Amino acid sequence: MAVTRVETRKSLLDSARRIVAVKGYAAVGINEVLAEAGVPKGSFYHWFSSxxxxxxxxxxxxxxxxxxxxxxxxxxxxxxxxxxxxxxxxxxxxxxxxxxxxxxxxxxxxxxxxxxxxxxxxxxxxxxxxxxxxxxxxxxxxxxxxxxxxxxxxxxxxxxxxxxxxxxxxxxxxxxxxxxxxxxxxxxxxxxxxx
The missing domain is CATH 1.10.357.10 (Tetracycline Repressor, domain 2)
Known part of the structure; x- marks a missing residue:
């Protein structure tokens, strides 16, 4: 079953929340969130400008x-x-x-x-x-x-x-x-x- 764009966005946000809850916001990089979510970098910038x-x-x-x-x-x-x-x-x-x-x-x-x-x-x-x-x-x-x-x-x-x-x-x-x-x-x- 293919992952939808909305699911990709949610996966990014859920992954970030788990990591940020442990490390804080400034200590977490976008690449760490992408790796946790299993999402390519281009997908991140489709949803978020920064x-x-x-x-x-x-x-x-x-x-x-x-x-x-x-x-x-x-x-x-x-x-x-x-x-x-x-x-x-x-x-x-x-x-x-x-x-x-x-x-x-x-x-x-x-x-x-x-x-x-x-x-x-x-x-x-x-x-x-x-x-x-x-x-x-x-x-x-x-x-x-x-x-x-x-x-x-x-x-x-x-x-x-x-x-x-x-x-x-x-x-x-x-x-x-x-x-x-x-x-x-x-x-x-x-x-x-x-x-």
Missing amino acids: KDAFGEAMMEAYFDEYLTTMDAIVADKSKSSAEHLMRYWQNFYDLQAVNDCQGGCLVVKLGAEIADLSEAMRTTTKVGTTAIIDRLEQMITDGVADGSVSVDDSPRATGETLYNLWLGASMMAKVHRSPAYLDNAMTVTRHILHI
């Missing part, structure tokens, strides 16, 4: 998948909003606890690095993280409405605080190679949401 354009597309694809997962959690109408929130945080925990807490969140891995390297990637990451916080705000708002969650601040401020808490806890878990920081984030999250 490494920056490639990085931007990689981050967009990451956020598309991430937000789809969040939307699927909320779509489960058999669960309360509190259960949706805790399932989201458990997914976050599980993603970050893998590989001796080296995690798979590209925001944790690349946030500071790409903010200084590429304006396009910084903007893409800003849009993506804002969309995550928008969804958290809505889950918290729904939780307050259905009585499964109670917060002391606005749903927006609470969503921002929790997301920032988890990003920091994930970074510290990576540094110390210990899930204790993620465990603490889970405890604080339950406290903030009064769950």
Whole structure:
């Protein structure tokens, strides 16, 4: 069966994400991604005009998948909003606890690095993280409405605080190679949401 162009593009982005999640963005060259994906160099330049354009597309694809997962959690109408929130945080925990807490969140891995390297990637990451916080705000708002969650601040401020808490806890878990920081984030999250 022949590989389609769309599959080639996806293979490039998936390969890059795996490599970048381990090495960082600046340390990964296009040739390494091409070799991992098994794609000729000409195919790369068919899809991407530069490494920056490639990085931007990689981050967009990451956020598309991430937000789809969040939307699927909320779509489960058999669960309360509190259960949706805790399932989201458990997914976050599980993603970050893998590989001796080296995690798979590209925001944790690349946030500071790409903010200084590429304006396009910084903007893409800003849009993506804002969309995550928008969804958290809505889950918290729904939780307050259905009585499964109670917060002391606005749903927006609470969503921002929790997301920032988890990003920091994930970074510290990576540094110390210990899930204790993620465990603490889970405890604080339950406290903030009064769950």
